[in-house]
Amino acid sequence: MGVLLQQAVNLLQLGSIYALLAIGFSMVYGIVGLVNFAHGDIFMVATYLLFFLATWLFSMTSSSFAVLLASTALAAAAIGLLAMIIERVAYKPLRGAPKVSLVVTSLAVGLLLQHLVLEFLGPNSQRVPRMVPDIKFTVGTVNFEFYQILIILFALFIMLLLNQFIRRTRTGVAMRAVSQDATAASLMGISKDFIISVAFVIGAAIATVGASLYGMAYPIFDPYIGQMINWWSFTAAVLGGIGNIRGAVLGGFLLAAVMVISPMVLPVSSYRDIVAFSVLILVLLVKPSGLLGKRSIQKV
């Protein structure tokens, strides 16, 4: 029982992070129809930026909580801007081009970011400074740490905030309208370019929050972490039904469940990736559009 509870906390922690990563992936797909394989490397750049910001802020204040909030907010804004610029420079000129060209471009953008970081910052791994007090809780036989609770609550807060934005605000409803019928949305006076920018900014900003939370649990990073993150966010988004934000959250937690449960059941923990991708293939065989996805109709 204690082990199960312990793993439940781990599952929620990991699932929260996967969910935040998958949201940006799914949102961009829902609006532009682009599978943005640069998402993982955006996350990687965000991690570096968070690292430098946190180091710099620690030189001015010793309040680790203030550093956490300030570095996350600043990095989210900067990475959002970066994603918007990438969209304008690399993806926008390809609007109307075959989807394959866009996917290849996004892969190229990811590689470019990775190699820029390799070139200027080197391949060595770094460690995110500790920003939350090292407090351990013990309830019965279950041990968990303060940062785990923080990750879960912070991620939940961001998801609720996003939900309110999408449901209630004028821009949020416009985003849903564009993802359902972009032409009809333009007839309502909605600029698709603006909505696309908003989707990229929000997706990247949420991935930055994900990077900040991820760094609390797994502080070691290097220029190659983007690839792994890419596959996780892609898998979570597709599992839930790419383009569907709630699906992305569901996919994130499902992926986390596989990652947490399979090492408990299987003899070798490295089997978990095999299990995760097998689950993905199985789900897609049964429901090709993902768990919450709609059957897509190719529009001419």
Added chain:
Amino acid sequence: MNSKDREQKNQPILAVENLCVAYGKIKALKEISFQVYSGEIVSLLGSNGAGKTTTLNAISGIVPAQSGKIVFRGQNLVGMPTHKIVQCGIAHVPEGRRIFPELTVEENLHIAGYLFSNRNKPLLEQRMEYIFSLFPRLKERRQQAGGTLSGGEQQMLAIGRALITGGDLLLMDEPSMGIAPNLVEEIFATIQTINQKNGLTIFLVEQNAMMAMEISNYCYVLETGVIAHEGVSKDLMQDDSVARAYLGESI
């Protein structure tokens, strides 16, 4: 009103001059020209594939014009993106209605006020009330997802949405398509109401030629991308050659 009266009016609100549109190598519109004057209902008739929807889509900037001019209140719209054309004052009820299926009726109407709802909430409320008075069914279904409405209700929603955007010229693409006959009459009656009471100019594309001619002042007949006939609706209705040509095409 006859053709001469029409020409004596000053500036048309919409003047299309030598408009050409092509899809790849297929020419959909071949140098068509026509005018719509303020306060009129003008119909564009023709059979399937004649280029009616293409004409409306070119006016709204959904398909690009290859050459020619689309002048709305003195401003050339060619090359302008769709969302800017809406801002100029053209509302468009698209073919197939294209309501947002996963938004509620209310959200569909709210988002149609996208251009002003952040600055002028009362105007949005006022227009919503007007739409609900035109189509009480929409009020009953305001919390329902758009995709769950019947075809006729979706058409009402599409018209309501276009009216909320607040243009002076309303483009309507086959409002009778796929709708129960009794609702078609209701919708055509509403089209007349909004024309007469609100002074909205309407450019109507229809396959249902008789109904369209009955409510419109002036008609153009499109045949494979060219304007084959035009005239005051009443005259055109009595013109055998038009009826033959038009019906002959559609059988």
